[in-house]
Amino acid sequence: MRKIYSEPKKIGEIEIKNRFVRSATGERLTSEDGRVTDELIQFYEVLAEGGVGLIITGVTYVHANGKGIPNQLGIDKDDLIPGLRKLTEVVHKCGENCKIAVQLHHSGRQSMVLENPPAPSAVFEPTFNVMPREMTIKDIEDTVEAFAEAARRAKEAGFDAIQLHAAHGYLLSQFLSPYTNKRTDGYGGSTENRIKIIEEVYEKTVDMVGKHFPILIKMNVDDFLDGGIKLDESMKIAEKFSKMGFAAIETSGCMWEVILRTKKELGWHPAFNPEARIGIDSKEKEAYHLPYAKEIKKVIKIPLILVGGIRSLDVIEKILNEENADFIGLCRPLIREPDLPNKWLKGIGKITCECISCNGCTASLLSGSIRCTQKK
Ligand SMILES: Cc1cc2nc3c(=O)[nH]c(=O)nc-3n(C[C@H](O)[C@H](O)[C@H](O)COP(=O)(O)O)c2cc1C
Numbered sequence: 001m002r003k004i005y006s007e008p009k010k011i012g013e014i015e016i017k018n019r020f021v022r023s024a025t026g027e028r029l030t031s032e033d034g035r036v037t038d039e040l041i042q043f044y045e046v047l048a049e050g051g052v053g054l055i056i057t058g059v060t061y062v063h064a065n066g067k068g069i070p071n072q073l074g075i076d077k078d079d080l081i082p083g084l085r086k087l088t089e090v091v092h093k094c095g096e097n098c099k100i101a102v103q104l105h106h107s108g109r110q111s112m113v114l115e116n117p118p119a120p121s122a123v124f125e126p127t128f129n130v131m132p133r134e135m136t137i138k139d140i141e142d143t144v145e146a147f148a149e150a151a152r153r154a155k156e157a158g159f160d161a162i163q164l165h166a167a168h169g170y171l172l173s174q175f176l177s178p179y180t181n182k183r184t185d186g187y188g189g190s191t192e193n194r195i196k197i198i199e200e201v202y203e204k205t206v207d208m209v210g211k212h213f214p215i216l217i218k219m220n221v222d223d224f225l226d227g228g229i230k231l232d233e234s235m236k237i238a239e240k241f242s243k244m245g246f247a248a249i250e251t252s253g254c255m256w257e258v259i260l261r262t263k264k265e266l267g268w269h270p271a272f273n274p275e276a277r278i279g280i281d282s283k284e285k286e287a288y289h290l291p292y293a294k295e296i297k298k299v300i301k302i303p304l305i306l307v308g309g310i311r312s313l314d315v316i317e318k319i320l321n322e323e324n325a326d327f328i329g330l331c332r333p334l335i336r337e338p339d340l341p342n343k344w345l346k347g348i349g350k351i352t353c354e355c356i357s358c359n360g361c362t363a364s365l366l367s368g369s370i371r372c373t374q375k376k
């Protein structure tokens with residue numbers, strides 16, 4: 001069988017050397033004001049040396065009113081560019097043709113650090129205990145501008161691409177979802193209207209960085225909440241993104257409120273993280289978004305990055321051989337083993353990675369900074 005996972009493939013006009021993508025992973029390794037630190041650079045150096053084809057940074061705020069967590073990476077000011085450039089230079093130098101995209105993020109109502117953040121509608125957020133304020137048209141215009149300006153900074157800092165974070169219940173996901181978007185103007189109501197802000201961000205960003213700079217998007221295949229997005233609608237949204245000109249779609253799912261339901265079902269667990277399921281202890285439980293991705297793949301003409309509980313090389317081979325995805329997104333496996341792609345590419349190490357999906361890393365992120373709590 002062909003080892004497709006080792007073969008290069010393009011995202012937009014850039015070639016990714018293999019099919020392994022480091023899915024965005026917030027690290028909380030910056031200074032308080034969102035600047036790149038030596039610690040963050042070392043963290044990325046290790047990742048790049050580990051053989052992954054494309055690194056997507058953790059959530060990076062495009063505006064101070066969209067900050068989600070303390071010590072989050074920022075890209076909202078020009079004076080952050082030199083630090084970000086150091087980061088991209090290290091990845092390009094150490095990673096033997098490793099590429100790096102920055103994940104552009106606005107938290108909206110899911111913020112750990114802001115009391116009254118802007119959101120599409122004033123819908124209370126119970127996990128973060130936040131009452132957001134409904135954005136005015138001027139707020140929306142400013143936010144579109146903030147994303148486009150952040151993209152310009154990303155290009156100037158040497159990133160190979162950007163990814164819009166429109167998943168997991170953050171601002172762009174809040175606009176997409178009827179669960180959180182109750183607007184009665186042109187940005188709410190129909191699917192078309194709920195997509196509108198992303199369309200405007202896309203167009204303004206292309207004006208700013210040109211059409212050759214790849215713009216990726218991460219989206220929910222399902223919000224996993226009653227009244228939220230379900231597969232029939234996410235297929236329409238994905239098709240629209242593909243036609244709009246996005247370079248690739250990463251398929252994920254959930255909003256943070258899903259935690260409350262999970263808590264009721266399973267009891268309290270300090271490391272609940274809705275998009276990162278715990279207890280992936282068999283191959284049957286792996287790749288939990290695969291059934292959705294298979295359907296999305298049918299309606300898009302751009303590469304699909306599949307993420308969520310992918311742990312074994314034979315599972316990966318099957319997904320790629322059956323053309324259910326073009327790239328494999330890995331988050332927790334690379335927290336545990338940043339050199340996992342090299343181990344798999346060189347045929348050393350085990351078929352199943354060492355991550356046991358316990359989410360100790362989520363707990364460590366919520367209380368400080370990223371760390372695999374299982375690593376000796
Ligand atoms: C500690 C931690 C931090 C994460 N940070 C982000 C993030 O910054 N942006 C994002 O889109 N997803 C984030 N995720 C979700 C992952 O990108 C991924 O979608 C999810 O963990 C499932 O993939 P996995 O099973 O390979 O971990 C995070 C997940 C974890 C566990």
Ligand code: SF4
Nearest residue numbers: 355358359360361372
């Ligand atoms: S703490 Fe380590 S083993 Fe547990 S989920 Fe995170 S990376 Fe995997």
